[in-house]
Amino acid sequence: MDNIAALNAFVVTAETRSFVRAGEALGVSASAVGKTIVRLEKRLGVRLFHRNTRSIAITAEGAMFLERCRRIFGELEAAEQELSQSIAAPRGRLRVSLPLAGMLFMPTITKFMQAFPEVTIDLDFTDRLVDVIEEGFDAVVRTGEISDSRLMMRSLGRFSHRIVGSAEYFARFGTPEKPQDLSAHICLHHKYPSSGKLERWPLRHDGKSGKLDLPISSMASTLEPLISMAEAGLGVACLPLFTVGQQIAEGRLVSVLADHVEDAGEFRILWPSSRQLSPKIQALVRFMAENLFRS
Structure with missing residues (x-):
């Protein structure tokens, strides 16, 4: 579950291009998001984002990883929906x-x-x-x-x-x-x-x-x-x-x-x-x- 949370933090950060906005979307601090990304980069052995004082930009390795993560979350979402489709009502x-x-x-x-x-x-x-x-x-x-x-x-x-x-x-x-x-x-x-x-x-x-x-x-x-x-x-x-x-x-x-x-x-x-x-x-x-x- 920690791995899934880290991947989710990465995807949201990549889509918002901001640790602050990602933190707001995830309900955590920008600092917590940043630390999660650092730990993920260390585990993967690659840099996922270029950072400066004003903005962040995804690296080529990060972009490749992002597409794989989206497929992972797409499969998870599809699995959940397949189980609950018969009783699901529009919500969220x-x-x-x-x-x-x-x-x-x-x-x-x-x-x-x-x-x-x-x-x-x-x-x-x-x-x-x-x-x-x-x-x-x-x-x-x-x-x-x-x-x-x-x-x-x-x-x-x-x-x-x-x-x-x-x-x-x-x-x-x-x-x-x-x-x-x-x-x-x-x-x-x-x-x-x-x-x-x-x-x-x-x-x-x-x-x-x-x-x-x-x-x-x-x-x-x-x-x-x-x-x-x-x-x-x-x-x-x-x-x-x-x-x-x-x-x-x-x-x-x-x-x-x-x-x-x-x-x-x-x-x-x-x-x-x-x-x-x-x-x-x-x-x-x-x-x-x-x-x-x-x-």
Whole structure:
């Protein structure tokens, strides 16, 4: 058991890149974690981490050992789950990464928490490309194509975009009849926080797809401010339908040019392929797939 505890301390340290954060995760002091790693290195006869006063970094030998340790813990977890699967209920900590627009998932996440009170949700909101395995996530939700062979995935549903503005705005500036008309409008853009680039509005114009140069009046790195600005009559925005469906239904926003919006995005949930799909992840995947885009 001492050996297993030492291996666990090593894995958590490697994933957090910090003795302090590893200690917090394990419920012990950073000093205790450091001493455990030193004893493990002495027993193995290799250095697992490079250390300085500011940070630690895993060595090549440590990286090789880390993959073996993950397989060991994966086998242990699979053995435990195999014994208890028939009676297991979703429970335990579930660390999930959501995009910044994930705040708009909160009604669904809240219902999941109410349905599975024994699951403790740890949510991380970011649009950067996280390393699911290295950073210790149980699951992540993202759009776009995923090419990491270490991950399993399932679609949570597809979504389309809408060009929206308030009724008051269109009364003042006119309703665009074709995409080119947007050049005379106040356009509110979403900016990718990771790159600073503006998200392209997926419009078909002149019978074909392609980038349409639009005025850049205001921009934001999250969607909520764009929704607020559009509702306030400050311009038009291109937003996922699931984020503005209620505002459109209630008349707070008006959708225009719907016949010219061509794309459909897709949300996917991903988890490490080395881990058996545990009851808590099974429950999350199923619940999100059934409820995220329910109208």
